[in-house]
Amino acid sequence: MKLCYAVGALAIVLAATLGFLRQRNQDAETRALTQARALAADVAARRPHPELAFAAVVGEPPASKYPFLRKRRWLLHPEAARVGRAVDDKDAHDLVAQAQRAGEVARFADDGTLTLALRAGGATAIVRLRPPGGKQPLPWGWLLLAIGLGGALAAAGRGRALAGAAGLALCAAICATMVAGPGSARLLVGLAALPGLALCWAHARGALAGLGRHGFAYAYVTPAGLGLLVLVLVPFAVGCVLGFFDHARGRYTFVGFGNFREILGSAEFYATLAVTIAWTAVNVLLHVAIGLALALALREPWVRLRGLFRVLLILPWAVPNYITALLWKGMFHQQYGAINTILSACGLARVSWFSGFVPAFAANVVTNTWLGFPFMMVVCLGALQSIPREVYEAAAVDGAGSVARFFRITLPLLRPALVPAVIIGSIWTFNQFNIIYLVSEGKPGGSTDILITEAYRWAFERGERYGLAAAYGLIIFLVLFAFCMLATRKRRAAEVT
Amino acid sequence: MAGHLFLSAATFLTLLPVLLVVRKAFTPGHAFAADLGLHVRDLTLVHFRQVLSAPHVGRQALNSLAVAAATTVIGVFLACTAAYAFARFRFPGRRAGLTAFLVVQMFPATLLTIPIYVILDHLHLLNRLSGLVLVYATTAIPFCVWMLKGYFETIPRDLEDAARIDGASRLGVFVRIVLPLSRPALAVTALFSFMTAWNEFILAETFLSREDAYTLPVVLAQYVGQRTTEWGHFAAGALLTALPVMVLFYALQKHLVAGLTAGGVKG
Numbered sequence: 001m002k003l004c005y006a007v008g009a010l011a012i013v014l015a016a017t018l019g020f021l022r023q024r025n026q027d028a029e030t031r032a033l034t035q036a037r038a039l040a041a042d043v044a045a046r047r048p049h050p051e052l053a054f055a056a057v058v059g060e061p062p063a064s065k066y067p068f069l070r071k072r073r074w075l076l077h078p079e080a081a082r083v084g085r086a087v088d089d090k091d092a093h094d095l096v097a098q099a100q101r102a103g104e105v106a107r108f109a110d111d112g113t114l115t116l117a118l119r120a121g122g123a124t125a126i127v128r129l130r131p132p133g134g135k136q137p138l139p140w141g142w143l144l145l146a147i148g149l150g151g152a153l154a155a156a157g158r159g160r161a162l163a164g165a166a167g168l169a170l171c172a173a174i175c176a177t178m179v180a181g182p183g184s185a186r187l188l189v190g191l192a193a194l195p196g197l198a199l200c201w202a203h204a205r206g207a208l209a210g211l212g213r214h215g216f217a218y219a220y221v222t223p224a225g226l227g228l229l230v231l232v233l234v235p236f237a238v239g240c241v242l243g244f245f246d247h248a249r250g251r252y253t254f255v256g257f258g259n260f261r262e263i264l265g266s267a268e269f270y271a272t273l274a275v276t277i278a279w280t281a282v283n284v285l286l287h288v289a290i291g292l293a294l295a296l297a298l299r300e301p302w303v304r305l306r307g308l309f310r311v312l313l314i315l316p317w318a319v320p321n322y323i324t325a326l327l328w329k330g331m332f333h334q335q336y337g338a339i340n341t342i343l344s345a346c347g348l349a350r351v352s353w354f355s356g357f358v359p360a361f362a363a364n365v366v367t368n369t370w371l372g373f374p375f376m377m378v379v380c381l382g383a384l385q386s387i388p389r390e391v392y393e394a395a396a397v398d399g400a401g402s403v404a405r406f407f408r409i410t411l412p413l414l415r416p417a418l419v420p421a422v423i424i425g426s427i428w429t430f431n432q433f434n435i436i437y438l439v440s441e442g443k444p445g446g447s448t449d450i451l452i453t454e455a456y457r458w459a460f461e462r463g464e465r466y467g468l469a470a471a472y473g474l475i476i477f478l479v480l481f482a483f484c485m486l487a488t489r490k491r492r493a494a495e496v497t
Numbered sequence: 498m499a500g501h502l503f504l505s506a507a508t509f510l511t512l513l514p515v516l517l518v519v520r521k522a523f524t525p526g527h528a529f530a531a532d533l534g535l536h537v538r539d540l541t542l543v544h545f546r547q548v549l550s551a552p553h554v555g556r557q558a559l560n561s562l563a564v565a566a567a568t569t570v571i572g573v574f575l576a577c578t579a580a581y582a583f584a585r586f587r588f589p590g591r592r593a594g595l596t597a598f599l600v601v602q603m604f605p606a607t608l609l610t611i612p613i614y615v616i617l618d619h620l621h622l623l624n625r626l627s628g629l630v631l632v633y634a635t636t637a638i639p640f641c642v643w644m645l646k647g648y649f650e651t652i653p654r655d656l657e658d659a660a661r662i663d664g665a666s667r668l669g670v671f672v673r674i675v676l677p678l679s680r681p682a683l684a685v686t687a688l689f690s691f692m693t694a695w696n697e698f699i700l701a702e703t704f705l706s707r708e709d710a711y712t713l714p715v716v717l718a719q720y721v722g723q724r725t726t727e728w729g730h731f732a733a734g735a736l737l738t739a740l741p742v743m744v745l746f747y748a749l750q751k752h753l754v755a756g757l758t759a760g761g762v763k764g
Contacts, residue, residue, distance in 0.1 A: 214586065214588035214589070216582075216586070216667055217585075217586035217588040218582075218588065220578040220579060220581055220582035220586075221578070221582045221594060223574070223578060224575040224579035224638055224642065225579065227571075227575055227631075227634065227638060228597070228598070228638065228639075231613070231631055231634075231635035232601050232609065232635055234616070235609045235612035235613045235616060236609065236612070238612040238615065238616060239609065239612035242611070242612060293503075294507055297500050297503055297504050298504070300500055302500065303500065303501070303504065309504050309508060311747070312508050312512060313508060313511055315512065315515060316511060317746070317750070318742075318746035318747060319515070319739060319743065320695075320696035320698075320738070320742060321696070322699075322714050322717070322718065323717065323735045323738070323739050324514075326721050326731060326735070327514050327518055327735070328514065330726075330728050330731070331514055331517070333726070336527075338513075338514075338517055370511070370514070378750075433699055434698060434699060437699065438718070455611065456610065456611075456699075456703075459611045460703060466611055466615055469611045470611050470612060473609075473611055
């Protein structure tokens, strides 16, 4: 039942966002039309406009002495002529012909350009322009209201079938409004939603009473909760919706599962996924191995200057990780980098680190290992402290060697602390953006990119494909979610046995 | 003996890159060689002088400071109220809320970069530091909440009850008793928020495109960008930028570990 409400609430948010995007596109079109009309009027009056990609005035020739010469004359707009667009554009001809009959014709092309022909006086002006990118803010009030409704639903009707039905009706109503657009549909749907609202209110009153009892607590949680809602959950919901849209020049077009099909159907995705998994596994393995080895060494009773070693060894954790990344990028520089200087001093050949997959991947791994082992070391140190020495002494008395002691005592007793650390570490590494982005920069040819950098590149480096990037984000989320589920289930199972 | 050798080797490898950067910052030229030798006559402050006299650098440092300070104030304020409620009161939705704060902490901000970018674009908050502050504060809050909740739970309830009996209001108890008592934890939380904001690179790089709006990480990344590689300047700038937060980190690290693993173990 709870799940039902969670799904309902999410559906409301999704539908609302979807509707807003749609509305925004419509608004963009309206604004473009208004702008085009004003421009066309200006063009007809022969006032220049530098921002026009294409403009012309088609004049009916004045009554000629030679009617057989009567034909359309294209008076090129001076600015447009400089742009050099072909005037004998068939679409333009057709539009002008239609406009001369109808007064005004507008046509949106798939790439977002708008062509508008307008009859003004004796002449017909035709302009073509790109609608301005969507710079209109989303109606946040409505979005928050929708989310609030979803939340109220979830809270109000816990365990009540009737309220559940009402909630679902309300959901459907809001979805339909948002998708069906303005006008009579809104009214109808609003009416349909009224009984649902009434039922919800009846149940919400119970919840409100509870709210009064715990008012103080809620008042304290609300600011942070609201912050979280607006800046994490809303972006997450928006990201989910964006995944189903394609973005081109400020306009969003609904493409259904198109983005996902594009991603899952490309061989590169699986290559990137494989690289990401290899990257995570290698790094976490190295972090744990090095961290555990150092922790065990530090714990030995013969170690002098233990505090100093510990302080120095966690230094990488203290360095901001973008500085670490840039610093190692310098170390791996082919000509001036420290690593190659050492190699050539040892009589080895200099390596061009970022021209092959294996060295570039290795460079990333070295950087990330340097950065990440201190965390595991500190976790291991903490956990080792909680293992009493008597256990080892007892084992030694029973004749267990150091290897047996490590595998039979240390490892099992470290598990409870190590497993959560490994889970957190895996998630961090899986999304370790800065290292890949700054050290190898995906070189050579994007082969060392992991999923998160790939998503980033689609959004900000390859033509603003926000929709595709959001779809990538969703896939990353699902992969991590599945991983967490599996990991915690395994952990629970291990705890039970 | 072998153990000491192992530890020393590991420590040397750990320190090497840092030492190289320090050396680079004080020696002329931009090559980044593996040479630890240092001649006193080579020492120079020229990199520092050039980095500090770059255009906009004062403004950019101020940007970083302002963003970090605002993040700290907002983060701590929001986190301490929420953490107090989670620690002291039992109310419907408490478990769900705590879990939400934990899950959110696991999914880093980079994943939300794209939607946030689109949203900030619509809100006209790109290129504004306020946009960055909002995002950073939310990234820092979940950790702060878990950390503070742990601390608040150690404050004896009797203290609060006594104050209530003496006529203090609920708000009064929180402000006059609980907050002063948890000053150490508040300090840790504040420093953590500050570090988060001060060290963040990619969101700043994505959201800011005007040079006078840059924060320091973006400036540093530019010294070793696609076209230019001014390692000397980078090294000097990195020292100036990172040293304060590294000191902070050492002051904080015990609490950081406790906070991170506590969240993990309980989840």
